[in-house]
Amino acid sequence: MRTVPPGPRAPMIPLEEAQAFVLDAVAPLDPEEVVLDELLGCVAAGVVVAREPSPRFANSSMDGFAVRAADTEGGSVRLRIVASVFAGDVATTPLGEGEAMRIMTGAPVPEGADSVCMREEATVDEHTQTVVLHRAVRIGESVRRVGDDVAEGQTLLEPGDEIGPALVGVLASQGYEAVFAHPRPRVGVLSTGNELAGPSDALGEGKIRDSNRPSILASLRRSGFESVDLGIVADTRDEITRGFERGVFECDAVVSTGGVSVGDADFVKSVIGELCPDSFRSMQVAIKPGKPFAFGVTPEGTPLFGLAGNPVSTLVGFELFVRPTLRKLAGHRQLRRPTLDMVLDCPLPRTRDGKTHLVHAVCCIHDDGRFHVERVARVASHLLHTIAHSNALVVVPDGDGLGTGDTVRAMILDVDQAADRPGELANG
Numbered sequence: 001m002r003t004v005p006p007g008p009r010a011p012m013i014p015l016e017e018a019q020a021f022v023l024d025a026v027a028p029l030d031p032e033e034v035v036l037d038e039l040l041g042c043v044a045a046g047v048v049v050a051r052e053p054s055p056r057f058a059n060s061s062m063d064g065f066a067v068r069a070a071d072t073e074g075g076s077v078r079l080r081i082v083a084s085v086f087a088g089d090v091a092t093t094p095l096g097e098g099e100a101m102r103i104m105t106g107a108p109v110p111e112g113a114d115s116v117c118m119r120e121e122a123t124v125d126e127h128t129q130t131v132v133l134h135r136a137v138r139i140g141e142s143v144r145r146v147g148d149d150v151a152e153g154q155t156l157l158e159p160g161d162e163i164g165p166a167l168v169g170v171l172a173s174q175g176y177e178a179v180f181a182h183p184r185p186r187v188g189v190l191s192t193g194n195e196l197a198g199p200s201d202a203l204g205e206g207k208i209r210d211s212n213r214p215s216i217l218a219s220l221r222r223s224g225f226e227s228v229d230l231g232i233v234a235d236t237r238d239e240i241t242r243g244f245e246r247g248v249f250e251c252d253a254v255v256s257t258g259g260v261s262v263g264d265a266d267f268v269k270s271v272i273g274e275l276c277p278d279s280f281r282s283m284q285v286a287i288k289p290g291k292p293f294a295f296g297v298t299p300e301g302t303p304l305f306g307l308a309g310n311p312v313s314t315l316v317g318f319e320l321f322v323r324p325t326l327r328k329l330a331g332h333r334q335l336r337r338p339t340l341d342m343v344l345d346c347p348l349p350r351t352r353d354g355k356t357h358l359v360h361a362v363c364c365i366h367d368d369g370r371f372h373v374e375r376v377a378r379v380a381s382h383l384l385h386t387i388a389h390s391n392a393l394v395v396v397p398d399g400d401g402l403g404t405g406d407t408v409r410a411m412i413l414d415v416d417q418a419a420d421r422p423g424e425l426a427n428g
């Protein structure tokens with residue numbers, strides 16, 4: 001599959017082709033035992049069955065009185081209070097005819113009792129240790145039955161299921177300390193560029209602070225991946241090679257930014273090509289921003305991403321290429337962000353250039369039940385703050401632009417904010 005890196009005049013390839021090349025080149029990470037504490041967001045790789053029913057024993061869903069429903073027929077009956085059962089305890093004697101036991105939520109229903117009358121529907125006479133129930137109770141009332149939620153042997157998890165907070169709770173309730181799942185991908189992040197300085201470095205003339213590494217590390221964490229900071233390397237073959245080699249050694253994937261364009265110091269694509277002799281492509285993708293993009297898979301199976309260095313291009317490249325691929329490594333079936341048709345509430349001008357434009361935008365749900373794109377950011381790959389409050393990426397096909405009221409396709413980048421009527425884009 002080796003392809004010669006294209007020169008400046010290399011033909012552009014469609015976005016879908018570039019995405020397919022990348023996604024087809026990777027497979028889910030080998031599953032392993034993942035401990036419960038690490039499991040949130042992971043994808044199960046085996047079947048997990050219930051070791052015991054849930055609830056394990058019949059217990060009260062109310063604070064009240066455990067009774068025999070037959071004793072309460074007609075209502076307004078007086079019963080003798082013979083004992084109390086608290087959550088975590090067990091009644092020491094069975095319940096007899098004409099008797100009631102105080103019972104707390106979660107306590108086992110005593111032998112002989114078949115229902116619970118809630119405390120609010122009973123009047124206690126402490127003096128005589130009796131209770132009058134205001135009405136008849138039905139058999140089984142306010143009792144949580146054995147296996148109501150889960151039967152013993154029932155399938156709790158199947159391969160491909162994503163593990164959310166409730167499933168973590170279910171597994172804990174069943175005494176599982178670890179389950180067989182795809183591990184969370186560990187992803188190394190490398191910035192390339194002689195101009196780059198770290199947060200506390202002195203800024204010499206012509207230098208800028210590195211923003212790509214922090215924004216990609218944050219993007220990884222936001223999407224549930226483990227991130228490894230591989231630092232900044234200078235624009236030399238040696239340094240870039242060493243950076244990638246360290247990443248391949250420590251990580252499941254490596255993302256670098258910068259050095260994939262056609263400048264004289266753009267060595268990243270040739271380094272990725274050398275490290276990935278069997279599966280490599282340096283592409284000019286028909287998108288704006290983020291056109292230059294290099295990708296390969298090392299012989300050990302580690303994907304290496306060379307994203308364009310401009311800060312907005314970097315984040316677009318992360319969304320279009322890196323995130324879906326990492327989700328595949330993580331075993332997910334749904335690889336892409338939720339993408340849907342939205343109503344455009346502002347003009348979206350553009351000119352024909354043979355590229356799909358990816359435009360950061362603010363979207364939210366309106367009273368008509370539809371997502372509306374309220375504002376769009378100016379498109380320029382260096383305007384990082386301009387896109388900083390966006391929650392969607394509008395996909396604008398090649399053409400003469402779109403007008404207010406038109407329908408556009410957009411990826412939702414932040415579902416919480418999309419539902420929440422976010423603020424406005426700076427300089428939108």
Ligand code: AMP
Nearest residue numbers: 191193210211212258259261308309310
């Ligand atoms: P390059 O892709 O290396 O040609 O870089 C394109 C533009 O992005 C240049 O203006 C770089 O200075 C800028 N750039 C590259 N890497 C970074 C980074 N890590 N942080 C901020 N800006 C960057």
Ligand code: MG
Nearest residue numbers: 192193258259
């Ligand atoms: Mg550079």
